[in-house]
Amino acid sequence: MKIAAITTPEAEYLLELRFPARTDRMAMVRDLVRSAARFCGFDEAGTHDIVLAVGEACQNVILHAYEGRGDGPILLDILQNADSIILRVTDFGPAVAPTAVQPRALRDLRPGGLGTYFIQNLMDTTDFGRSPSGVGNVLQMSKKKDPSK
Amino acid sequence: MSEAVREVNGNLVVSLTGEIDLDRAPEARRLLLDCVKRSKDVLVDLSAVTYIDSSGIASLVEALQWAKQRGTDLCLVAVSPQALRVFELARLDKVFAIHPDLDAALAGEN
Numbered sequence: 001m002k003i004a005a006i007t008t009p010e011a012e013y014l015l016e017l018r019f020p021a022r023t024d025r026m027a028m029v030r031d032l033v034r035s036a037a038r039f040c041g042f043d044e045a046g047t048h049d050i051v052l053a054v055g056e057a058c059q060n061v062i063l064h065a066y067e068g069r070g071d072g073p074i075l076l077d078i079l080q081n082a083d084s085i086i087l088r089v090t091d092f093g094p095a096v097a098p099t100a101v102q103p104r105a106l107r108d109l110r111p112g113g114l115g116t117y118f119i120q121n122l123m124d125t126t127d128f129g130r131s132p133s134g135v136g137n138v139l140q141m142s143k144k145k146d147p148s149k
Numbered sequence: 150m151s152e153a154v155r156e157v158n159g160n161l162v163v164s165l166t167g168e169i170d171l172d173r174a175p176e177a178r179r180l181l182l183d184c185v186k187r188s189k190d191v192l193v194d195l196s197a198v199t200y201i202d203s204s205g206i207a208s209l210v211e212a213l214q215w216a217k218q219r220g221t222d223l224c225l226v227a228v229s230p231q232a233l234r235v236f237e238l239a240r241l242d243k244v245f246a247i248h249p250d251l252d253a254a255l256a257g258e259n
Binding site for chain 2: 063
């Protein structure tokens with residue numbers, strides 16, 4: 001995963017969400033992401049992949065940034081431009097070391113640790129860093145739209 | 150997610166349904182490990198799974214490892230397209246035996 005200074009892309013805002021880092025809120029969040037992906041013209045397969053990537057990103061925040069406490073906020077910004085959908089997940093947990101967000105090798109057959117691998121393989125770009133304000137961790141992902149649509 | 154367990158020809162058939170995410174995976178994990186502990190072969194029907202993420206996959210991998218340690222089989226049956234996409238992404242479609250339906254699983258056919 002590329003470690004980058006996160007900047008706001010030139011794009012149209014579709015949704016700006018703030019929700020608690022609780023597992024029982026994720027189905028509702030996924031429904032909203034699904035709607036946004038469809039609005040951007042993604043087919044069912046592309047929509048599934050975007051929803052899964054966002055779900056995995058939020059799962060990482062719940063488990064690692066907030067260590068399952070459920071009391072921290074997650075911000076999810078969804079934007080689009082002519083080419084792509086852009087999704088930005090922000091948390092306000094302690095700074096996360098870049099090495100902590102690298103995917104593990106698939107040959108290690110063991111439960112867990114696949115989330116970051118999924119995100120990297122489902123999306124076209126993934127950048128991880130501190131927010132522009134310096135407070136919080138940001139994962140910004142994008143996926144190209146199907147040019148035939 | 151709701152689930153059901155039934156016995157068919159000496160095998161345990163577990164049907165998982167709905168969305169298996171971080172919220173529901175612990176429930177699926179308990180159910181799967183309880184089945185594996187009964188030392189019968191376990192067939193996991195995923196035909197009605199509409200979403201599964203890495204936490205759900207982790208429950209199945211753990212159950213498979215428990216089954217192998219006990220000398221029993223755990224295989225997947227009628228995997229929904231959404232779930233199959235995730236297994237393929239993790240290249241676990243080569244690790245789990247996947248059968249198109251229950252009859253094929255009982256006959257040991259891929």
